[in-house]
Amino acid sequence: MLQIDSKYIEKALSANALEELYPLLQNAVELEHSTIPPYLTAMFSLKPGSNLVQRQIIHSIVIEEMLHMTIAANILNALGGNPVIDQADFVPEYPGPLPMGIGNGLIVGLEKYSTDVVKNVFMEIEEPENPLVFKSVSLAAMPTYSTIGQFYQAIQQKIEELAPDDLPGDKAKQVTSSFFPADELFPIYTKQNAIDAINIIIEQGEGTSTSPLDQEDELAHYYRFEELYKGKRLVKDPAAPNGYSFSGPTIPFSPDDVFPLFPNTKTSMLPAGSEELNRMNEFNTSYYSLLSGLHTTFNGQPGMLDNTVGVMYDLKLTAQKLCAMPFPGKPGYTIGPSFEFIVPVGS
Amino acid sequence: MSYLHAPRLVFTGDFLSDVSTVNNDTAHYNNTTFKPNFQEPGKGATNGWWNPEGGAVFDFQNCAVKQVFLPDGTTQTSQSDDIIIGQAVVGAQGRPTGKMVDLDPDAQMFSALWCVQLRICAANGDLLFKGDITTTSFRDLQMRQLDGGKSNGQPLGASWTSVITNVEWGPLAEQSAFLKALRATTQNNTLAINMNPFGYYYNHNDGRFSLGRIIGSIGPYFEGEPLTFAAARRLYGINYTASARGTYFSTSNFLVEPDAKRVSVDFGASFPVANSIGTINYNQDLRLAVSKVPQTGVASRQTPTFYINPNDFIEIGALGYQSDPNWLNQTGGIVSFNNLPDATLSALSNNQLILITPSTSQPGQFAIIAREAIDGLVARADNFIQRLDDGQSVNIDFYAYQWGKPLPNASISVTLDPPTPDTPVSPQNPISEIYGNNFPADGLTFNGQISTDPKGKAQMLLAGNAIYSPRVYIDGQIYFITYQTATVDQAFGTEQVVVHLRDYFQEIAQPVWDDISEMMIQYSNLYPIMSKYVVNLADPMALAEKKNILIFAFSRDMNDTMHMPVTRDLSTTKRNTILNWLNNPQIAPKGVVRSDAREVRAANPVAPGTALTDKQTRYREAVKAKNGSFPGFSATNDLFENL
Numbered sequence: 001m002l003q004i005d006s007k008y009i010e011k012a013l014s015a016n017a018l019e020e021l022y023p024l025l026q027n028a029v030e031l032e033h034s035t036i037p038p039y040l041t042a043m044f045s046l047k048p049g050s051n052l053v054q055r056q057i058i059h060s061i062v063i064e065e066m067l068h069m070t071i072a073a074n075i076l077n078a079l080g081g082n083p084v085i086d087q088a089d090f091v092p093e094y095p096g097p098l099p100m101g102i103g104n105g106l107i108v109g110l111e112k113y114s115t116d117v118v119k120n121v122f123m124e125i126e127e128p129e130n131p132l133v134f135k136s137v138s139l140a141a142m143p144t145y146s147t148i149g150q151f152y153q154a155i156q157q158k159i160e161e162l163a164p165d166d167l168p169g170d171k172a173k174q175v176t177s178s179f180f181p182a183d184e185l186f187p188i189y190t191k192q193n194a195i196d197a198i199n200i201i202i203e204q205g206e207g208t209s210t211s212p213l214d215q216e217d218e219l220a221h222y223y224r225f226e227e228l229y230k231g232k233r234l235v236k237d238p239a240a241p242n243g244y245s246f247s248g249p250t251i252p253f254s255p256d257d258v259f260p261l262f263p264n265t266k267t268s269m270l271p272a273g274s275e276e277l278n279r280m281n282e283f284n285t286s287y288y289s290l291l292s293g294l295h296t297t298f299n300g301q302p303g304m305l306d307n308t309v310g311v312m313y314d315l316k317l318t319a320q321k322l323c324a325m326p327f328p329g330k331p332g333y334t335i336g337p338s339f340e341f342i343v344p345v346g347s
Numbered sequence: 348m349s350y351l352h353a354p355r356l357v358f359t360g361d362f363l364s365d366v367s368t369v370n371n372d373t374a375h376y377n378n379t380t381f382k383p384n385f386q387e388p389g390k391g392a393t394n395g396w397w398n399p400e401g402g403a404v405f406d407f408q409n410c411a412v413k414q415v416f417l418p419d420g421t422t423q424t425s426q427s428d429d430i431i432i433g434q435a436v437v438g439a440q441g442r443p444t445g446k447m448v449d450l451d452p453d454a455q456m457f458s459a460l461w462c463v464q465l466r467i468c469a470a471n472g473d474l475l476f477k478g479d480i481t482t483t484s485f486r487d488l489q490m491r492q493l494d495g496g497k498s499n500g501q502p503l504g505a506s507w508t509s510v511i512t513n514v515e516w517g518p519l520a521e522q523s524a525f526l527k528a529l530r531a532t533t534q535n536n537t538l539a540i541n542m543n544p545f546g547y548y549y550n551h552n553d554g555r556f557s558l559g560r561i562i563g564s565i566g567p568y569f570e571g572e573p574l575t576f577a578a579a580r581r582l583y584g585i586n587y588t589a590s591a592r593g594t595y596f597s598t599s600n601f602l603v604e605p606d607a608k609r610v611s612v613d614f615g616a617s618f619p620v621a622n623s624i625g626t627i628n629y630n631q632d633l634r635l636a637v638s639k640v641p642q643t644g645v646a647s648r649q650t651p652t653f654y655i656n657p658n659d660f661i662e663i664g665a666l667g668y669q670s671d672p673n674w675l676n677q678t679g680g681i682v683s684f685n686n687l688p689d690a691t692l693s694a695l696s697n698n699q700l701i702l703i704t705p706s707t708s709q710p711g712q713f714a715i716i717a718r719e720a721i722d723g724l725v726a727r728a729d730n731f732i733q734r735l736d737d738g739q740s741v742n743i744d745f746y747a748y749q750w751g752k753p754l755p756n757a758s759i760s761v762t763l764d765p766p767t768p769d770t771p772v773s774p775q776n777p778i779s780e781i782y783g784n785n786f787p788a789d790g791l792t793f794n795g796q797i798s799t800d801p802k803g804k805a806q807m808l809l810a811g812n813a814i815y816s817p818r819v820y821i822d823g824q825i826y827f828i829t830y831q832t833a834t835v836d837q838a839f840g841t842e843q844v845v846v847h848l849r850d851y852f853q854e855i856a857q858p859v860w861d862d863i864s865e866m867m868i869q870y871s872n873l874y875p876i877m878s879k880y881v882v883n884l885a886d887p888m889a890l891a892e893k894k895n896i897l898i899f900a901f902s903r904d905m906n907d908t909m910h911m912p913v914t915r916d917l918s919t920t921k922r923n924t925i926l927n928w929l930n931n932p933q934i935a936p937k938g939v940v941r942s943d944a945r946e947v948r949a950a951n952p953v954a955p956g957t958a959l960t961d962k963q964t965r966y967r968e969a970v971k972a973k974n975g976s977f978p979g980f981s982a983t984n985d986l987f988e989n990l
Contacts, residue, residue: 048879086472179895274554281408282363285437286444292472293441307442309899310909313881314443317402320880343472344408344437 004146005101012154018162021155022081025072028155029083030099031148032069032201034092035125036062037339038108041261042122044319044337045112050257054113057228061126061221067180068201071188073298075197078169078188079159086295091341095264098125102148110336112261115253119229126205126221149202156198163191175302179309212244227251259323261336271328276335279322284342286315291341349577350508350541351602351611353418354528355566357679358436358467359625360410362544362561364447366458367401370873370914371974373452374778377820378868386875390976392778397500397549397975398557400876403913405447405460408558410436412467413677415525418532420609420685423525424677431467431475431523436563439464443908445480450732451847451916453784453818453825455970457484457732460507461915462908465540474517475526480540482906483509483575484732488973489584489597491545491620495980498552499559499623502980503973504545506616508576510568511538533567540565541577541600543616543680546623549975553623560625562615562679571802573729573746577602580751581725582612582700582717583838585644586990587651590983594646595619596702596717598839603695603751608687610635610663610695612702615680617717618668619986625676630669631704631987633716635684636660637694638701642718645837652990654712655703661691663700697750699723706990714990721836723750726757726799728830733846735791735811736918743844745797745805747832753803757832761795761807761844763788764827768957782818784825787949790814790848791826809844813851816948820869822916823849829962840962849918858924859933860887866921870912891932898929 012024043058073083084090092098095109106124111117128149167190174187188194203214205221212223212234219227219234226246227234233248240247262269267284270277293308319337327333369375372392375385386395412434414424426433438444445463449455459482466477485505496502514536520526529538540563547559572578577600584594596619601612612635621628638660644653664684668674687695699719706712726747733741747757767783770776790812797805809828817824828844835841855862864887870877871884882897883889890897900911901922917925959967972980 178899271554275551275556276554278363278408278554278556278558282404282406285406289440289442289444296441304441306899306909309896310443311441314402314404317876317880321400343468343470345411345435345470 004148004151006146008100009146009151009154012151012158015158015162018079018159018168019081021079021158021162022076024151024155025076025079025081026084027100028072028152029069029076029085030090031102032065032072033085033090034098034108036065036069037094037337038110038121039065040319041110041336041339042113042117044316044323045259045261047257047259048320050254051113053251054228054253057224058113061224064204064221067185068204070175070177070180070185071197071201074174074188075159075194077173077298078167078194079163080168083298084295085298086292088341090291091339094339100151109264110261110339111263112336113258114255115229115231118225122225123222123229126225128205128220128222148205152198152202156195159191159194159198163194165191167191167194170300173298173300173302175297175305177305228253259334260332261323262327262330262333263336265327265336265338267338267340267342270335274328276322276325276328279318279325280335280338281342281344283315283318283322283337284340285344286311286318287339288342288344290315349568349572349579349602350539350564350566351577351579351600351613351681352532352539352566352604353416353420353607354525354532355564355681356415356431356525357413357681358410358563358565359413359676359679360436360561361408361555361558362410363404363406363408363558364547365401365404365557366398366447366449367403367874367876368396368398368975369875370449370452371396371455371976372778373781373821374776375873376452376869377779378865378872379820380779381872385872392776395875400879401557402876403446403448405445405463406438407436407465407561410561410563412436413679416681416683417525418528418607420607420683429523429525430469430519431525434475435468435470437466437468439908440466446908446913448914450484450734450845451825452821454845454847455974456488456966457845458505459484459732460509462906465511468517469519473519474515475519475523476514476516478511478514478538480511481509481574483507486576487598487616488969489617490591490593490595491617492623493619493628493983493986494622495982496623497982498548498550499546499555500549500975501547501559501973504543504616507542507544509540510574511540511565512536514538529567534570535568537568538565539568539577541613541615545620546625548623555623560623560676562625562676564613564615564679564681573727573744575729575731576727578746578748578751579613579725580700580723580748581720581839582702583720583836584617584717585642585646585653585838586714586716587646587648588983588986589648589651590981590985595983595986599702599717601700603692605692605696607685608692609683609685610687610700611681611683612700613679613681614666615675618675618680619983620675626672627668627674628672629986633666633668634703634713635663635666635682636701636703636713637663637691638699638718639694641721642699642701642715643721644715644718653715654706654709655701655715656712660701660703660713661694663687663691697723704987704990708989718838720839721834724748724754724832724834724836726754726759726830726832727842728844731842731844733809733844734849734915735809735846736849736920737811737813737851740808740810742806743809745799745807745830747799747803747805753799755799755801755803757799757803757805759797759799759805759830759832761793761797761828761830763791764829764843764963765960766951766953767959767963768953768955769951771955779820782821783951783953785827786817786824786952787814790817790824791828791846793828809846811846811848814848814949816850817951819948822918822921823847847916849916849921852918852920852924854920854927855924856927857931857933858928859935860928861936863925863928866917866925874913887932887934890929891934894929894932898926901926901929
């Protein structure tokens with residue numbers, strides 16, 4: 001069962017001042033970001049024009065992780081803190097654990113798309129407090145444990161308790177974007193704004209306790225991944241115990257249309273002076289550019305967000321080209337994007 | 348002031364240019380004859396050339412500051428002298444990379460940098476300074492590589508000259524005495540920059556595909572000076588090298604500073620190199636001198652070499668490049684001679700600089716490798732690449748100099764080049780008819796006779812008029828406008844203002860897919876990277892689904908790196924029509940048949956097969972040489988032979 005190290009929840013619950021929540025919200029920003037490279041790597045491994053549902057579902061989840069990262073950073077700013085995004089320790093080492101001991105040792109790597117990865121990694125990351133079980137597994141009583149959702153709930157509870165109605169942060173630092181609906185990404189000015197925003201993170205990730213849908217009537221991440229794992233759409237089914245079942249249309253999957261990425265490709269694995277290394281450097285240069293651009297965005301220049309959207313396209317295009325490149329010296333493999341924190345240097 | 352003035356820095360490294368190549372072929376613009384294999388890598392018009400999936404990215408890679416040159420004439424090469432030496436020169440951070448694009452498939456010689464940010468940072472990313480390089484296009488393409496580009500495929504080099512604006516000085520700037528001096532010298536918080544790219548890889552060799560070498564220098568800028576070329580004196584190559592069918596050392600800028608008693612010559616764009624990374628593999632005795640007699644020689648196969656008697660020149664000094672094969676990369680190829688004797692400086696004030704070498708065929712004489720422009724005259728258009736819609740106009744700025752000083756009352760005549768003929772389908776042109784350029788003549792209005800003011804500057808108003816698809820399947824027309832002063836120095840020839848005038852098009856307020864489909868399908872054909880990885884531009888349903896991001900991209904300013912299309916070839920009215928469609932995507936076909944009662948397209952005034960002018964023929968050959976469709980360059984083994 002996926003767990004968060006309970007000390008983070010205790011820290012939140014024992015906070016006596018808003019400042020004590022800053023490191024936890026920084027952790028939250030890091031956590032939301034940390035899921036994006038694994039998801040994107042799997043998505044980039046899908047050959048262009050193929051496995052379209054897989055691509056679409058992962059893409060929709062990545063977009064929401066970006067939203068959650070933005071919300072967490074907005075809350076941190078709203079409480080008077082400063083998100084830090086442009087430092088080396090912001091980026092996890094893959095394969096490795098996610099921030100805050102998520103998953104009780106769950107090791108997350110950067111791998112090609114497979115139903116195994118969906119089941120054993122992605123669904124683990126997104127697993128709700130009480131996953132609703134649809135039609136195949138019995139509804140056994142769940143032991144109590146702490147989830148990401150509970151972590152956010154603890155923060156939410158403390159904000160409710162400690163914060164003034166009008167939050168102390170510089171309102172000019174709030175980031176919004178035309179790429180997200182205004183009822184999902186809104187400026188956090190008040191305590192109620194912060195509470196509402198945290199609910200969005202929890203529900204999009206986990207669903208509500210009674211439905212796989214979030215408030216926007218979209219499937220929570222866990223269930224979207226479960227659709228991919230089962231190869232079936234989760235649809236309303238009055239005959240099923242929870243009102244839903246995996247009885248919708250089949251989701252076709254063509255394993256041949258996945259690039260065989262070498263798992264957890266690193267820059268250091270590529271030959272010095274090779275075209276492949278140059279392409280990888282180009283990728284990580286974009287990644288660094290993106291992180292530093294986001295740092296600037298969340299530290300007083302919210303208008304920079306549009307520019308970072310452009311960097312995301314640079315990053316995506318380079319990654320897709322990498323995924324198609326044969327791995328030098330590793331027959332049968334292509335190169336995965338390494339998502340390493342590398343400051344571009346001169347010669 | 349210019350990039351050649353002190354204080355200046357030199358940086359060297361690589362550049363990445365991921366230009367796309369399906370659009371290198373004019374015939375590929377014809378949607379009706381387009382085939383999927385035009386998107387596959389491979390030579391020949393029925394393939395997509397060397398990088399069909401290019402995304403137009405331009406960026407600096409592995410670039411570092413090599414040395415700085417100070418006003419007192421000293422050069423510093425170690426970080427212990429100044430913190431900026433050795434630091435990385437990198438591109439944009441937090442926004443997309445710059446882009447490199449041609450003006451048009453019929454104007455490929457002016458590859459331009461758009462939206463390039465330049466930053467100089469310490470190893471931990473801390474900033475010394477950063478700024479934005481103003482859009483600038485290739486000038487002075489010339490032969491560089493003696494090996495004929497054997498490994499990389501492209502032996503030519505060029506120059507980009509520009510200014511850096513929006514300069515921000517970082518926290519480390521205060522620690523650099525050099526930067527403090529530069530900041531105190533330059534005006535308007537703007538810097539002058541010159542970059543010489545060469546050694547570009549079309550081939551997947553040496554791990555350097557789509558990389559090239561770049562040598563840059565950055566110096567102070569003064570208001571009122573041209574933005575895309577240095578207000579400098581110029582040396583032209585006049586020694587004919589048979590294997591290259593032309594000259595090396597073709598164009599070099601130089602600067603004479605009488606007060607500092609100094610001459611600085613920039614061979615960064617012209618010094619012949621052994622290979623794609625700029626190694627020097629010869630040790631010829633090369634010297635700079637001032638000719639006491641006018642030099643008017645022009646390289647030709649018939650008269651490959653011109654000579655000068657030692658009595659007829661004042662020697663300045665020898666180029667001390669021989670000690671280090673990496674000399675060019677380390678110094679940027681800029682040589683400065685300080686403490687010149689008064690007689691030399693005086694001679695330089697109205698005599699030509701020459702680059703000479705001792706003659707072996709005529710002992711006691713010297714062969715002239717390059718000489719200054721005749722009468723020291725340099726006249727160039729600044730904003731010489733233009734994109735115009737009908738009804739728009741722009742002032743083209745011209746600057747004239749003699750012996751490095753602004754030249755008043757210089758008369759400049761400006762003439763539209765003759766139309767080029769259409770090329771029918773044939774075995775040599777297998778895909779589609781290709782239409783000619785430079786017509787209809789009434790597409791542009793300008794006054795062809797201008798004269799420089801007391802500051803040596805002249806302006807010419809250039810206005811675009813409505814034209815109606817003279818090239819049928821490519822928007823608008825390309826116009827070459829040649830300008831010249833009273834006498835033309837044939838060692839350099841004439842230069843041109845080049846205009847892409849867009850077709851007349853009336854914005855459609857409520858377009859349906861049929862109204863924009865030809866444009867979008869053309870983009871889909873030419874830029875497979877978009878349809879493959881982002882959105883199928885030929886599919887209205889897919890476009891509608893991604894309309895938010897597309898509206899974002901199509902509504903950016905042209906000087907925004909995210910501007911779509913990246914080629915910047917759409918008229919405002921067409922772009923707005925696309926935006927109108929994206930805002931309300933109507934996929935159903937049009938109810939009424941579209942009126943085709945448009946203005947009749949201007950017929951090409953010249954018949955197919957009409958001979959090109961010599962210059963137009965040379966231009967076509969040069970385009971092939973530049974865009975990778977030239978069958979093969981030969982190596983030069985006779986650079987300094989028979990002199």
